[in-house]
Amino acid sequence: MNAPLPRKKNLRGDAAWVVFQILENGKSSRDCLAKVQQRHSSKDSAWLQEMTMGTMRQLPQLQIWLRRLLDKPLKGNKKILEHLMMLGIYQLAFTRVSPHAAVAETVNAAPALGGDSLKGLVNAVLRNFQRQEMHTQVSDDPIVKSGMPKWLYQALSAQYGDDAQALLSQANAIAPLWLRINASKVSREAYSEKLTQAGIEHTFSDEHPQAIIVQSRTDVVSLPGYSDGLFAVQDGAAQLAAHYLGAQNGERILDCCAAPGGKTGHIIETTTDLQSIIALDSDGKRLTRVKENMQRLGHKATIIEGDAATPAAWWDGEPFDRILLDAPCSATGVIRRHPDIRWLRKKTDIDALVDLQASILDALWPLLKPGGTLLYATCSVLQSENSEQMRHFLTRNQNASLQPLSESDSPQTPGRQILPGEQQMDGFYYCRLLKSSN
Structure with a gap:
């Protein structure tokens, strides 16, 4: 269902366009939100983020309310006006936007979306929502309440x-902002002092020696030392990858599905004299981010565009001491950070992802030296992608054994499952495998 970017910028019109692109065209917020944010100030960009992602979180309830208020669904190129109305209802029910502004500005956004003739309908729907005090009529269905x-x-x-x-x-919940301090340029304590001087509240994490957690919403680019590469944005769960991989000086490392390069950078920062590190990803556009991040942080890595499932197209034949596979997954562990994921993923996607993960694992295992380590990681909380995937891999590879990450890590329940909110981290899964020396 095509809906081109509105020609004229309009804050609520642009927000409705993002919601429409996600729900009707299956576009990720990463693809479409930036397109409208670049048309607005940093303050309005933050508003766009908050409103569109908030709508994603409350979508089931918003849809129930809208169905009660609309006599019949809109069709064709007018469908986008339903998303504008949901955005208006979201403002009235869940935000501190003044009711007058929520109604008036949402109605005024209709022409930007080709809905000049529907301004009256948008106004009536929002006024009826207020008049009927529908914000108090919340569904008690646990699925609806879960969002x-x-x-x-x-x-x-x-x-x-x-x-x-x-x-x-x-x-x-709203995810906190985690920073990984670039130890090759500054200590965590010295950077903490810079944040204190800038009046930015933050805390440390005991489990993450390079991490700082910023307590308030902040424009990352405006933080001290961003352009100088003093830090990278990386959730605490993702920061465990370099620790669990345990790369040593003189080793040859492969970081698979590496974009945007956070884990590659962290491995370099924790290992001062690697033989080499390859950052591999099949998405050329996302590899541009890897290059930018390596340059900003002052790191060097060999960056290759290639499919991890078909190494013959890019591998030079020299085996790796350690491989990090941050596998393609459902991303169900980072929904709090990317609320649109819940509506982009379908039940039928999971089996296909599990098959893809297995094919990549089987393709990469021969690239590992005898005695080498493979660290499998996902940002999923579904067992089929995590512990079940690892059990199947161990069953079909007799030269693979588990290197436990915790006392509960066993062949029956392999790996460590981190749940969203655990020590303020995102949902993540790790499993470490050792290849026998024989």
């Missing part, structure tokens, strides 16, 4: 039982 699609709610409930509600609650 999740039915299939994902059921999958998480079946897998986590009594712990599912806490997980679902965390998935709707």
Whole structure:
């Protein structure tokens, strides 16, 4: 369903366009949000982020309200006006935007979306929402309250039982901003002092020696030392990758599915004299981000565009001491950071992802030296992509054994599953495998 970017910028019109692109065209917020944010000030860009992602979190309830208020669904090129109305309802029900502005500015945005003739309808829907005090008429359906699609709610409930509600609650929380201090340029303590001088509240993490957690919403580019590469933005769970991989001086390292390069940079920062490190990714556009990040941080890596599942096209035949595979996954562990993921993923996607992960694992395993280490990682909380995937791999590869990451890490329950909110981290999974020397 095509809806070109509105020719004239309009804050609420642009926000509705983003919501439309995600829900009707399956575009990720990463693809479409930046397109409208660059038309606005940094303050308005933050507003766009908050409103569009907030709408993603509350979508089931917003859809229920809208169905009650609309006599019949809009069709064709007018469908985008439904997304504008949901945005207006979201402002009235869940934000501190003044009711007058929420209604008036949302109505005035209709012409920017080709809906000049529907201004009256938009106004009527929002006025009726206020008049009927519908913000008090909240569904008691647990699926609606969770803000999740039915299939994902059921999958998480079946897998986590009594712990599912806490997980679902965390998935709707606002994720904190984690920084990884570039130890090759500055100490964590020295950078902390820079933040203090700038009046930016922050805390340390005991488990992450290079991490700082910023407590308030902040424009990353405006933080001290951004252009000088004093830090990278990287969640605490992702910062465990370099630690678990345990790269040593003189080793040859492969970072698979490496974009945007956060883990590559961290490995370099924690290992001063690698023989080499290759950052591999199949997405050429995302590799541009890897190059930019390496340059900003002052790191050097060999960057290769290639498919991890077909090494013959890019591998030079020299085996690796260690391989980090941050596998393509459902990203269900980072929904709090990317709320649109819940609506972009479909139940049928999971089996295809599991098959892809298995094919990449099988393709990479022969590239590892005898005695080498492979660290498997996902930002998923689904067992089929994580512990079950590892159990199957260990069964079909007799020369693979588990290198436990914790006391509970065993062949029956391999790896470490981090749930969203655990020590303020995103949801993540790690499993470390050792290749036998024979």
